[in-house]
Amino acid sequence: MTRPAETRQRIIAAVLRIIGDDGVAGVTNRRIAQEAGVSLGSVTYHFATQQDLLRESLRHFVTEETRRFADLATQNETVCADLDQVAELVGQVAEATGTDSERIAPYELYLHAGRDPELRAAAAECFAAYDKLAETVLASIGVKDADQVAGAVVGMVMGLKLRALATGTHTDDLVNGLLTLAKGALKE
Structure with missing residues (x-):
C-alpha cells in the first residue's frame, strides 16, 4: 500500500515532468493521474486546485535546489581558490541541471510566478540559494563586493x-x- 506522502511525491514528480514536456497548459488531473500511476481521486484528494499543484511543484523543486545549492556553497567555501576551479564547479552545476523535461519545468514555473504572487515567494527562495552559492564562490576567488555581483x-x-x-x-x-x-x- 502506498503511503500518502509517497503518493503526493509521485504526483509532484508527474507535474514537473508534464510541465517540462508540454508546459503549464499540459497539466490536467487525468494526465497527472496517468503519469503518476495514481487514481484521479488521489490527485484531487492531495491538491484541491491546479494552483495548489503548481505551487507545491515549484516548492518541491525549490526545496531540492535550495538544499543542493546550499550544500555546494558549504563545500566550496574554501575550495574555489582560482578561476579554473570555479570553471570546473560551474560546469558541474550546469551539467547537473541538464536539459531533461524536469529541468525545463522550473523555467515554466518561474514564468508562471510572474502571474501568481503565491509562487513568487517560492521562486525567491530558490534564487536566494543561487545567489548564496554565487556569492560564496565569487568571494572565495577574491571578487570584491561578491554579494552585489x-x-x-x-x-x-x-x-x-x-x-x-x-x-x-x-x-x-x-x-x-x-x-x-x-x-x-x-581586474578591479
Whole structure:
C-alpha cells in the first residue's frame, strides 16, 4: 500500500515532468493521474486546485535546489581558490541541471510566478540559494563586493542555461561567459 506522502511525491514528480514536456497548459488531473500511476481521486484528494499543484511543484523543486545549492556553497567555501576551479564547479552545476523535461519545468514555473504572487515567494527562495552559492564562490576567488555581483552572475547563468535549453547547445558558453565576467571583476 502506498503511503500518502509517497503518493503526493509521485504526483509532484508527474507535474514537473508534464510541465517540462508540454508546459503549464499540459497539466490536467487525468494526465497527472496517468503519469503518476495514481487514481484521479488521489490527485484531487492531495491538491484541491491546479494552483495548489503548481505551487507545491515549484516548492518541491525549490526545496531540492535550495538544499543542493546550499550544500555546494558549504563545500566550496574554501575550495574555489582560482578561476579554473570555479570553471570546473560551474560546469558541474550546469551539467547537473541538464536539459531533461524536469529541468525545463522550473523555467515554466518561474514564468508562471510572474502571474501568481503565491509562487513568487517560492521562486525567491530558490534564487536566494543561487545567489548564496554565487556569492560564496565569487568571494572565495577574491571578487570584491561578491554579494552585489552574485545576482548578476545568477541572472547570466539562468539566461545562458535558458538559451542552452532553447537551442540545444552545450554548457561551454555558460562556463566561458562566467569566466569572462569573473576575470573582469577580478581586474578591479
